[in-house]
Amino acid sequence: MNQLIDFLRGHASARQFTDQTISLKDERMILTTAQQSPTSSNLQGYSIIAIREQATKLRMSELCGNQQHIIDCPLFLVFCADLYRLRRVSERAGYPFFGEYTELFIVATVDTTLAAGRALMAAQAMGMGGVMVGAIRNHIAEVSEKLALPELVYPVMGMSLGYPSVEPKVKPRISLDGIRFAENYEPEKIDPAISEYDERLIQFGHLQGREVQPEKYPEFKGRYTWSEHTARRLANTSPTTRRPHMKHYLKSRGFILK
Ligand SMILES: Cc1cc2nc3c(=O)[nH]c(=O)nc-3n(C[C@H](O)[C@H](O)[C@H](O)COP(=O)(O)O)c2cc1C
Structure with a gap:
């Protein structure tokens, strides 16, 4: 219990990584842990695009204000709010779907954010580190095209993950x-x-x-x-x-x- 509290209080974003890769097994552990986050009505309104290809990371970095850690990290995740899959659920069941309502947008965005937070925590608990990337929305249309995102899916944030090469400093918060x-x-x-x-x-x-x-x-x-x-x-x-x-x-x- 206290160990977990200490761990949470020790959070610091990492932006410098060693060359060590993240295995597919470890990626799966990070993401299945993230999936156990609370989710509104169990809707699970998000998808995650896992990017390992260097050329794609280069492009993502360009589209995110040339952030170097996106190029250097072995795994770049894009957390997307996703109502597309839920529309499919409704279609298959033969019911109408109301994805255009702001409330569903909020639901999907919150679900995505909760999962992203836990993904970062899981990676940190496994000895990795990382940083969330809101700059994924700098050129969101280009990112969406590059990642072939369908309608009713949008990137909320990216996340660079890897093994930190320097220990990041814990940043104080407002009292x-x-x-x-x-x-x-x-x-x-x-x-x-x-x-x-x-x-x-x-x-x-x-x-x-x-x-x-x-x-x-x-x-x-x-x-x-x-x-x-x-x-x-x-x-x-x-x-x-x-x-x-x-x-x-x-x-x-x-x-x-x-
Ligand atoms: C949604 C979100 C988006 C962020 N986007 C970026 C980003 O694009 N680039 C970056 O270097 N850090 C980004 N950060 C990291 C924040 O700058 C960082 O969390 C904040 O300064 C607090 O520092 P700490 O995480 O080390 O405690 C983002 C954080 C969040 C929560």
Whole structure:
């Protein structure tokens, strides 16, 4: 029990990998473990594309802002929300199907995310490491075409997995005081928690040399805190940050039409 808690509290994303491959047996163990995640009404609204071919990883990296770990990892997984299989279930049973409703989109997205979280945990428990890749949505139409995704299937996130070549550092989180509220939402707790976290993350040293768009803020002379970093991220108007294509893309694939 305590071992599991320690394990969970030791989570850190890994982005640097050795050359060691992941066997098909170990991949299967990771994914069947992930499959035991809770799933809304046992619908299991997701699919996973396992990519090992170097050429495909290269293409995925290009489409994900040239993230090097996608090329270096032995196994790149793409977790897709999937209503296509469920539509098939309804068709086979001779019932109507309502995949266009936003609620089913949420159901499939949540199921996918829960499974992805456990896949990463399972890999970590087996001595591997990895990182989730939201940048899979930077060029989501191209990714979908490359992976031959049918309608009612969309990539929620990628995941680079492998054996870490350096031990990743556990990153501190916002104090629970700014996250957990008693009985009702407590907005007054937010500012103190942000200020405290800014100080703590500076001590952690994680943000040094990682300024977001420094060329855009030449006048900035303050301390580069998590707030500054995060606010710049949120202010970033680049298409790969805002991903303005998502609404149209999802609708074109049959999601969120109602
Ligand atoms: C849905 C999701 C998408 C992410 N996408 C990326 C990504 O594209 N590239 C990357 O390097 N890290 C990505 N991350 C990793 C986060 O940056 C990381 O989890 C966060 O900074 C906290 O660090 P930690 O996981 O080491 O604790 C993603 C994480 C999540 C949950």
